[in-house]
Amino acid sequence: MRRGRRAGIVTALAVALGLAAGTAAHADAAGDLSATGSESFSDIAACTAQAGTLLVSIVVDESQSLQWTDPEDQRVGAVLTALDSLERLGGDTELSVEANLAVFGSEYTELVGWGSLEPGGAHGAQLRMAAQDQLPERDGANLTDYREALSGAQSSLAARSAEVGGTTCKMMLWLTDGRLDVDGRGDQPATDAAREQICAPGGIIDGVRADGVAVIAMGLMTAQGQGAVEQIDRDRFQALAEGSAGSEVCGTSPVPANVTNGAFMTADDASLLNRLFAQMGALLEGGTPAQSQECPGADCVDGRLPVPVDPGVGGFRLVVESAAGAPALQLAAPDGTVVSLDAPVTEAPGATVSLLKGGTLSTVDVAITDAEAGVGTWTLVTDPSTVTVVDLYYFWGVSLTVEAPDGIVIGEPSEVRISARDAAGQAVAPDVYGSVDLQVTVDGVATTFSPVADGWAGEISVPADAAVSSLVVAARATAETSPNAIALGPVAVERALDTAYPPSFPTLSPARLDLGRLDGATSAAAVLTLTGADRGPTQVCFGDGSVTVPERAGTASLVAGAECIDLDAGATVDVPVTLTTAEQADGRVDGLLPVELHGVDPGDPITLEVPVTATMVRPVDAATRNWLVAVLVLAALLFAYTALVVTRRIAGRFDLSPFARYVAAPVTVSARGPERRDGATRILGPEEFRGLGASGRVTTFTAGTARHWVHRPRNPFAEARALVAGTGSEVPITQRPTGHRDPTVRFTDFPGSTGFVILTDRPGPGAPTDTIRGTLVMVIDPGKTASVAQILPDRLAELGRVTWSKEVERAHNAWSALTPAAPAGAGPVGGPPGAPGGPGGAPPARSGSGSVADGTGLGGPPPPRRGTANQPSVPPPPRGEGPPPSRTDHPPSPSTAPPPSGRPDGGMPPPPPPRR
Helix, strand or coil: CCCCCCCCHHHHHHHHCCCCCCCCCCCCCCCCCCHHHHHHHHHHHHHHHHCCEEEEEEEEECECCHHHHCCCCHHHHHHHHHHHHHHHHHHHCCCEEEEEEEEECCCEEEEEEEEECCCCCHHHHHHHHHHHHHHHHCCCECCECHHHHHHHHHHHHHHHHHHHCCCEEEEEEEEECCCCECCCCCCCHHHHHHHHHHHCCCCHHHHHHHCCEEEEEEEECCCCCCCCCCHHHHHHHHHHHHCEECCEECCCCCCCCCCCCCEEEEECCHHHHHHHHHHHHHHHCCCEEEEEEEECECCEHHHEEEEEECCCCCEEEEEEECCCCCCCEEEECCCCCEEEECCCEEEECCEEEEEEEECCEEEEEEEECCHHHHCEEEEEECCCCCCEEEEEEEECCCEEEEECCCCEECCCEEEEEEEEECCCCCECCHHHCCEEEEEEEECCEEECCEEECCEEEEEEECCHHHEECEEEEEEEEEEECCCCCCEEEEEEEEEEEEEECCCCCCEEECCCEEEEEEECCCEEEEEEEEECCCCCCEEEEECCEEEECCHHHCCEEEEECCCEEEECCCCEEEEEEEEEECCCCCEEEEEEEEEEEECCCCCCCEEEEEEEEEEEECCCCHHHHHHHHHHHHHHHHHHHHHHHHHHHHHHCCEEECCCCEEEEEEEEEECCEEEECCCCCCCCCHHHCEECCCCEEECEEEECCEEEEEECCCCCCCCCEEEEEECCCCEEEECCCCCCCCCCEEEECCCCCCCCEEEECCCCCCCCCCCEEEEEEEEECCCCCCCHHHHHHHHHHHHHHCCHHHHHHHHHHHHHHCCCCCCCCCCCCCCCCCCCCCCCCCCCCCCCCCCCCCCCCCCCCCCCCCCECCECCCCCCCCCCCCCCCCCCCCCCCCCCCCCCCCCCCCCCCCCCCCC
């Protein structure tokens, strides 16, 4: 087997992002992988097998939802394990492996730049430190902007690829746990516009694919709890990687064959990331999923899982998730030799066994080194007393090569051969297998190739009147072994073969013209080099090229710098070729430049088309992005403010049922508390309560002479407050010790049927200062299932929790501070003193506004619903009951008093023990 290691870098990533976790639930291997994803993995494996450098951009989500979906920061250990694997890969093969680490949320942030990964290297240490120190704190971003992740990774990969030079394979390993969200909710017009930017034909994702970046989208997408996403969000993320999913499409559909597609895999829980990434690693290395088993089980008796190996199999992989603390795994070779899997590398008869372990996940690779000794049945031995989950993958161990032994000569039949070769480069005969299926295309046209001794052969003819300077041969093969019918592959190869010209004709190079990246530009140029024939003068003429550009680029032209060029024998001339578009865009550019080659001898010219390619990328407009972010943040704040205001308006109300009742009784207040002064033998009796006349969720109501209302501060974070005042200019006392700047207003409690208020009368000249007269008003709302008599004892107990001496003193001081009483016979003017419009008060304010002089923002009582300033409003009397007492007249005592329940002297009952 090719040791999968060149394509296998991602085993690193696979186990890399897998963490120690309990045994996962049984699931099919690669069960979430679509057919499109499977093809993409084989293409990526082919790329990594042939590239000189593998560039892996690891991009990790940093949105707030990770606090719920990955509370244990498993992504941190995942990145550390990935770095271990990548370092070993770079140290064991000729493939140069480089990586960087970035996060994204509202923007793309590179934590560590590019560098080579080698065992014990400085760059790996830097990446580890960043992962450990920074990733745990990177879970506070408000947005999940896919555009930032894609554009950031694409630009970073392109820049590094240009610096490295040569053949590179570019891959974006992208982990996110949430849906696209650029507005704080993920379902507003800004997010819809962002999705359009990404997924419209010629949009961002088309540019990424055209730039040769394989997007491996790993979704940590939970279905329940905070951070959960819906199926449509999964489909959209998969469509972004693969082109389509469900009813969702992202980018040009179907995805063109000449661009790099990606793959999507998902986990419902962070603890499943280990197996998910292990599956990804096996697929990237060209592994073919065979089975997924639980041991012990029907096919794993006593914890022993048989693994058959037929001729032609290059090796197999076992991804094993064991219970914590389980003993080391064992592997029995076909000859019965048992090896313990407790070392990184172990030699077994006919094979080399390697182990990569991370937490409870073990990846066991068996590379067949001796076909005779390695063929047969291998047996994995697990602990039969615990559950072990095993995923099995087979590796074909071959790679495909494309060769034209005699070249591709224009105007002549040319042979092309495709061979399957093992890790040592030796050809593998197709007849080793039970069956082999080979599919070949030449410049996208299906072409038949026939089996030969060491592979397959086909004949290609390039006519002189419709020639090409280069053609692409692509092949994909699958096989099935005998006798166990083990599926192998697919393996893929793609190679561009340059065509050759007869010696009497001029030549041109390169055969395929790459204009590079139009990064924010609308034009690009490259040079074609023309070389005259050795025998004599020749001529080359150009026509206007045909070009396909992203839709957003508008009109485009492809032209050479001259119409015709005369060449002397052996002369060389450079001709510029220029592409121009109307607008910037994201996506792939494909064109054909017509060329006529006139030879030394008279006769028909060779007419050919030179392929021209380019990638268009629109740069991120930082000013526009910052402006948009500012607008979105402001919109989010306004939304939050509105939500707080609305919530407070809903919650900040009195909640009164139709059964609410009140009482108003004359009392004298002393240090002992309130005592009746109308001859009643107890402080309050249930028979004294009468209908309130107000119900529902209200913001104001009147009980006798007490007016209750709600004040809502302008600060949305401040709670609404309940206030009470008299209908005249009384100084109130309530159960709330906090005072109010206006002595005629006092704080009370929601919902309005709690606490009490005593509206004190102005003390007369020479009145004692240790007592004060007033009216005790209490509201009780028993609802439908209780009665006033049941609730009243607890409500009277509230009277025992007040320091009455301080309240009496405060009331006297408040009365002293107020303006003198109005002349006899005159009613209050404009409301209570200190209130807007009242004596000594502030000027009238708009409805709902309040004084802020004391920092509370709480204003005086609202105007009465009925009546005038001289006629305070009171509710209508209930049917069958007399009118409620006026502000100066108190309700009479009942003619027949019930047995006393309070003190014999008519005072208040003893207070209950203090609350705890």
